[in-house]
Amino acid sequence: MKAWPGVIEQYREFLPVSDRTPIVTLREGNTPLVPAPRLAEATDPSLSIYLKCEGFNPTGSFKDRGMTMAMSKALEAGSRAVICASTGNTSASAAAYAARAGLKAFVMVPKGAIALGKLSQAAIHGAKVLMVDGNFDQALSIVRQISETHPVTLVNSVNPFRLEGQKTGAFEVVDQLGRAPDYHLIPVGNAGNITAYWRGYREYQRAGRMSELPRMVGFQAAGAAPIYENRVIEEPRTVATAIKIGNPASWGPALEALKDSKGWIDIVTDEEILQAYRLLAREEGIFMEPASAATVAGLIKTVKAGRFESGATLVLTLTGHGLKDPDTALESASRPTTVPPAIDAVLAQLGL
Numbered sequence: 001m002k003a004w005p006g007v008i009e010q011y012r013e014f015l016p017v018s019d020r021t022p023i024v025t026l027r028e029g030n031t032p033l034v035p036a037p038r039l040a041e042a043t044d045p046s047l048s049i050y051l052k053c054e055g056f057n058p059t060g061s062f063k064d065r066g067m068t069m070a071m072s073k074a075l076e077a078g079s080r081a082v083i084c085a086s087t088g089n090t091s092a093s094a095a096a097y098a099a100r101a102g103l104k105a106f107v108m109v110p111k112g113a114i115a116l117g118k119l120s121q122a123a124i125h126g127a128k129v130l131m132v133d134g135n136f137d138q139a140l141s142i143v144r145q146i147s148e149t150h151p152v153t154l155v156n157s158v159n160p161f162r163l164e165g166q167k168t169g170a171f172e173v174v175d176q177l178g179r180a181p182d183y184h185l186i187p188v189g190n191a192g193n194i195t196a197y198w199r200g201y202r203e204y205q206r207a208g209r210m211s212e213l214p215r216m217v218g219f220q221a222a223g224a225a226p227i228y229e230n231r232v233i234e235e236p237r238t239v240a241t242a243i244k245i246g247n248p249a250s251w252g253p254a255l256e257a258l259k260d261s262k263g264w265i266d267i268v269t270d271e272e273i274l275q276a277y278r279l280l281a282r283e284e285g286i287f288m289e290p291a292s293a294a295t296v297a298g299l300i301k302t303v304k305a306g307r308f309e310s311g312a313t314l315v316l317t318l319t320g321h322g323l324k325d326p327d328t329a330l331e332s333a334s335r336p337t338t339v340p341p342a343i344d345a346v347l348a349q350l351g352l
């Protein structure tokens with residue numbers, strides 16, 4: 001079997017690269033599409049539910065698909081440094097791919113609103129990490145301005161190469177499933193990924209690799225739902241820090257994706273997110289971060305509302321790994337019990 005070459009080599013004909021593009025890759029992509037029978041049982045057993053587990057990318061989130069493109073193109077253009085604002089995963093991915101490329105990375109994250117695992121990744125890969133005493137939207141505005149006036153490449157999803165790389169997620173779903181799903185469910189923060197998936201499906205259809213397009217269904221956290229509420233949220237709030245965004249950069253394109261695909265956007269509460277987070281871990285053995293669980297929460301809500309027809313095939317993008325955010329995991333689960341080193345004491349706890 002041939003080794004997986006990473007998303008650029010695998011899908012080169014669909015991507016804006018040439019022989020002169022130096023490919024920066026950590027062999028991202030090829031993430032598993034895992035059937036979720038327990039989730040179907042718990043919601044509607046007639047559904048075929050699949051989980052696209054993007055947490056198994058090299059830095060633990062789908063951001064790597066976009067970063068391999070953004071970093072390769074930055075290197076091709078002769079850039080020496082990259083910059084981004086991030087709720088965490090973009091900074092982790094940018095730091096790792098910049099290290100790989102030999103570029104300097106500057107990352108700006110909102111103080112007190114970034115999961116521990118993500119911060120540790122940016123730090124260990126050698127990025128210069130700045131914590132802004134403000135939110136993500138403010139940080140993005142700052143790095144955008146700096147990249148316009150200084151010799152540093154912006155690698156947020158407003159960098160067009162990011163979405164080009166991220167559309168490979170849709171290619172893989174079709175390659176793995178043999179078709180597109182009827183519905184594609186996805187969390188929405190800055191709204192780049194829903195835009196990228198939709199682009200990927202359309203391009204794959206045009207290339208004759210699939211026939212029917214899916215309907216795109218996005219989910220925002222109730223306290224950070226600018227697209228759903230059709231207004232900028234000045235102070236977004238949610239436990240799902242990766243989608244804690246009040247003014248999404250890809251707002252317009254996301255609306256187009258929803259409209260063109262006859263999809264829709266909905267909200268889920270933090271309580272619903274955390275319930276789904278535990279359910280996914282306990283019933284399916286899959287540990288994904290809270291923003292990813294928003295999709296599962298959305299699935300549960302939508303099935304209850306009776307919006308999926310019987311027998312439909314659903315793919316849920318689970319965007320990032322649970323280990324990114326160990327604090328939320330520990331707060332959401334029962335605490336370990338301390339026991340003395342004695343068999344009787346241990347047995348008393350086990351109830352065997």
Ligand SMILES: *Cc1c(COP(=O)(O)O)cnc(C)c1O
Binds near residue numbers: 319
């Ligand atoms: C970035 C991210 C999102 C949101 O994706 P957008 O493209 O910003 O909508 C969701 N979940 C995780 C884990 C992320 O890292």
